[in-house]
Amino acid sequence: MNNHNPANIPSMQGGQKFVRDITTRNPVTVSAGLTLALAAERMETLRISCLLIEDAGKIIGILTERDVIRALNRKIPVSQTVDAVMTRGVICIKEAEELHSAYQRMVLHGVRHLLVTDAEGKPTGIVTETDFRKNYSIERFVGALNIAGVMTQEHLGMRGDNSAMEASVEMQRLNIGCVVVLEQRKPIGIVTERDMVRLFRLQKLESRLADVMSGPVHSVTQDMLLVDAVAAMQALNIRRFVVVDESGCMVGILNEHDIVGHLEGEYIDMLQQLVVKQAQKLNDDRFRAVVNHLPHKIMVKDTASVYVSCNESYARDLNIRPEDIEGRTDFDFFPREFAERYRADDRKVMSEQVTISIEEPYIRDGEQHWIHTTKAPLLDSDCNVNGVVVIFHDVTERKRTNEQLKRRSWALEALRCSGRALVFSETEADLLQAVCDAITQQDMYVLAWFGWARRNETRSVEIIAGSGAARDYIDGLNVSWADDKFGNGPAGRAIRFGRTTVCNKLLESSDFSPWRQKAENFGIRSSISLPVKVDDRIAGVLTVYSKDPEAFGESEISLFDELVSNLGFGIQSRRTRAAYEGSLLEIANQAVKLEKTLEDTLLAVASTLEQRDPYTAGHQKRVADLAMDIGKEMGLEEHRLRGLHLAATVHDLGKIHIPADILAKPGRLTAAEFGLVKTHPEVGYKILSQIDFPWPIAEIIRQHHEYLDGSGYPRGLKGDEILLEARIVTIADIVESMSSDRPYRQSLEIADAIRQVIAMRGGKLDSAAVDACLKVLSSGKFLPNVM
DSSP states (O other): OOSSOGGGSOOSTTSOOBHHHHOEESOOEEETTOBHHHHHHHHHHHTOSEEEEEETTEEEEEEEHHHHHHHHHTTOOTTSBGGGTSEESOOEEETTSBHHHHHHHHHHHTOSEEEEEOTTSOEEEEEEHHHHHHTSOGGGGTTOOBGGGTOBOOOOEEOTTSBHHHHHHHHHHHTOSEEEEEETTEEEEEEEHHHHHHHHHHTOTTSBHHHHOBOSOOEEETTSBHHHHHHHHHHHTOSEEEEEOTTSOEEEEEEHHHHHTHHHHHHHHHHHHHHHHTTTOTTOHHHHHHHTTOSSEEEEEOTTSOEEEEOHHHHHHHTSOGGGGTTOOGGGTSOHHHHHHHHHHHHHHHHHTOOEEEEEEEEETTEEEEEEEEEEEEEOTTSOEEEEEEEEEEOHHHHHHHHHHHHHHHHHHHHHHHHHHHHHOOSHHHHHHHHHHHHTTSTTEEEEEEEEEOOSTTOBEEEEEEESTTGGGGTTOOOBOSSSTTTSSHHHHHHHHTSOEEETTGGGOGGGGGGHHHHHHTTOOEEEEEEEEETTEEEEEEEEEESSTTOOOHHHHHHHHHHHHHHHHHHHHHHHHHHHHHHHHHHHHHTTTOHHHHHHHHHHHHHHHHTTOGGGTTHHHHHHHHHHHHHHHTTOOHHHHHHHHHHHHTTTGGGGGSOHHHHTOSSOOOHHHHHHHTTHHHHHHHHHTTSOOSSOHHHHHHHTTOOTBSOOSSSOOBGGGSOHHHHHHHHHHHHHHHTSOBTTBOOOOHHHHHHHHHHHBTTTBOHHHHHHHHHHHHHTOOOOOOO
16 A cells, blocks of 8 residues: 555545456467467567466466566576466456456455456456556546655666676566666666566577666656656556656656555545444444455544454454454553554544554564554544544565665665776775775765774784765774774674674674774664785775664675675785886886887786786787788888887786686676776876887877777777877787687688778778788788687
């Protein structure tokens, strides 16, 4: 039930409809022996959400989009027959039933499709939530709430580089009908259950969401009136809107279910009217027949908040019989603070004669739950208040799911922002501070700090970076990783035992006593401490604090583990790069005028780089040799040729900062991975730009992926802005790469490389350099590298 005041919803009286009025006729029926591939194709082609399954002339089940998703997640082959995954049995309803009965049956059984039958039980059609929405008069929503009051806050947002399979698993786990693809919390695409049916049929489950999503996203703002949203949904013939705030960030989903849910509100409105009319006959069998079968908890109290009657569902919660509740009060069943709160709400409803809807705590079987409660006054024939009617249902799971989704979203955003820090931070110190800053951009995380594990006598932890609203907490903080009171906190244990340490009730932990009072003052309630490895040794710890006492579940732990793994690599790569830069600078300063020494140094660097990637071993040398031959063919002078050869020998130096598993990846790179690879010309330039070579080697390296038409990278240079040496290296790089084996493909023929450079001649590649290259290739001097 949505959080709204049922009294504001138009009455069904005067506009009564029956199931036959909205039934979709001639439902599609298929054999139980049909393959899932053909069934999925039928659903996709006809744009329907279900198929009825028939065997020997009888309907034995139904195949829905969610059944297909379950099959997808269980890795059931498309050649399997539908009877292996269909939902057996179909919930039926007579076509002469009133619409509320149909909707209540859907709610009671947790289904989205009802099989409609005639008086003799013969199938005549299907009723879905779409049918309810399409056949509901828009005027019915005039005066109702805006979207924020009825939208579903439980939504699933994922990044574009997540796979369709990952999205499918989460959709089934959370029982959600779509995943919204987000970029910086803003929707850029959507993948629905219908899309998953298509991907299942095509077996494209490992595709990136960015490649299979639908776009642009149909979105609305949360302050839009529901009547306008319903009209727009009908005009566009869609089943959902993505709801965004004023900055365009996603805050929820408006589904058909949220709209059709107004039926539930109207039902309660009519039920309240019925209870008012039956106020003097609360034990009447007809009244009990109405309320006892409902899943909602229903009770009636007198003006003193003493129970008069209740339905069986509520009585079961209290472990009593319905008739035994008369004369008792909330104080007989609930803690005093709860009972007083319930009684205060009763008084408000009766004294002000208003209907209220609230979410509040509730005790069942000794455990706290959350319920959505509607309370309305009971009036006698003279309009005097003589009691209150209470109707509620459990929303604990919804709130729990919503909180889990929010926490995961916060952790994902922290991971994304930290990823940018890993790429763009220049120094190790900048990197550590940038990661702490990125994590605490979310209000959920009030503090993040990084400390080195010093190997001194006291085994102290030296905090060198920190950020967040509680940043002052770490001033003067005494933390160690020794086995003492300052080393048995979360951070100390994470270092000492080498594993992630989570404290979701930090202030209740006895090991946290040295810091408890200070943490409480700064609003710290939970923490996660993660050991950071550098060179396969635990070098430090990253600790994140939250104001939420239950902030770190399995999903968040997994995401933060990924973050520190990347952080460790970032530290290590910067140390490696710094070592190389220092080494090259020292050699260059000592041999400013000794060109031979410079050549030897660059060759050593090239050799070291290629040891990380066996598939490209020798690639730089072969590019250098081919570039040298092209330069000779073009008549370059000897001194210039030597600079060209050296630049080509180390043209991929910038790949030193790219993980080896990306360089050797046998499959297609993700957008994020390829973006990281594309940084190597700029990184190579930065490494060598401070060395005083007698040739523009650093600039040649920086430009070797630029094209004459400006379509290259990293700076999109055009024409004469690109050095001739860089143009030559570009052509040599293309030819050598195409004609040599790679992890993701076998080598191509030289003829293929020739056709490629000819096709690019004059547009992207220098015409004179291409002509010179073709002469070199025709001479047979260049031989491809085939493993």
